[in-house]
Amino acid sequence: MNGLPDLQLVPRFAGPFLEPGHLGTMCVFLLYLNRFALKKMGNIVLLVGVLFSLSLAAYGLLLGSIVIYLYQQRKFLWISLILGVFLCVGFGAMIYNDGDNALNTAIVMRLEVNDDGEIAGNNRTSMAFDSAYARFLKSNQIWTGVGSAAFGTHENGTDNITLGCASYKRYFFLRGIIGSMLIVIFLLFYCLYYRSSWSFGFFIVYLVANLIRDYPTMEMWMYLYLMAIPCLSLMQKQQIKKIE
Incomplete structure (x- = not known):
């Protein structure tokens, strides 16, 4: 288990991987390959793996892959519903306990745009590398x-x-x-x-x-x-x- 320093009660799950984001990405791959068949217990476990990774990259990849899958199935109404659910959960995380919760800290707050136009969660490279x-x-x-x-x-x-x-x-x-x-x-x-x-x-x-x-x-x-x-x-x- 890998935890964020300010999230003592909700550690980030990494499983056998080096980082939680690695786990989340692999779970998204497998969910897409299994066509998001959540009637199967194995796929539910994969979805839980993504959610407990608390990885912004994995969450974004999950949303994108779901949209692609639903588009392929011509389920356009479901695309709107899924996007609506993600937005509602995001706003709920911002409001719940005045934003002092794992989802808001690890995901929503990292989507904020800084004064320089960069997303707050864009920490993929260092200043020296840039x-x-x-x-x-x-x-x-x-x-x-x-x-x-x-x-x-x-x-x-x-x-x-x-x-x-x-x-x-x-x-x-x-x-x-x-x-x-x-x-x-x-x-x-x-x-x-x-x-x-x-x-x-x-x-x-x-x-x-x-x-x-x-x-x-x-x-x-x-x-x-x-x-x-x-x-x-x-x-x-x-x-x-x-x-x-």
Whole structure:
């Protein structure tokens, strides 16, 4: 259990993962693959895993994946209802106990926009990294990326400029235009080979998740993507045959 310092009574659940957000993201992946069939106990457990992660990224990804799923099912009224539920819960969290509650502190307050136009919960990169990233965008390294040089030379990793950072910026910083384009092209073409709206929906969810986490080639996520795309395509074809 990983807890926020100011939330002693409601710790954030991370399960076997390093961070609660990792758990929440994986649960969202699996919920989409299971087509949000909440009649199955396993999917309810996955949903609870997302909720107890208290991860802003996981909550946003959950909402987005639900909207994609409902759009695919042509349930447009349900999309409005789900969005309404999320808004009502958010306002309720702001009001309940004058905002002194876990949901408001971990999620709602982090959606506030600062004076500089940034969302308060946007803590994916450090100030040191942002400074290095700005210089990187103007350098010749933008094509191939900084690579392992970003990890520094000290054995304890204290001069690792990417330490504590996670987002598409870090991936782009390390691999540049060429490396970043190659992985996106691979993910897209693999999806198009098993062309279906369900598969493409998962491609969108996976892409958004990696704009936040930047783990597109991490084995746990990549293997899931490689297996999920053809399975979703087959599942959709089977459903169409049943309807016909």
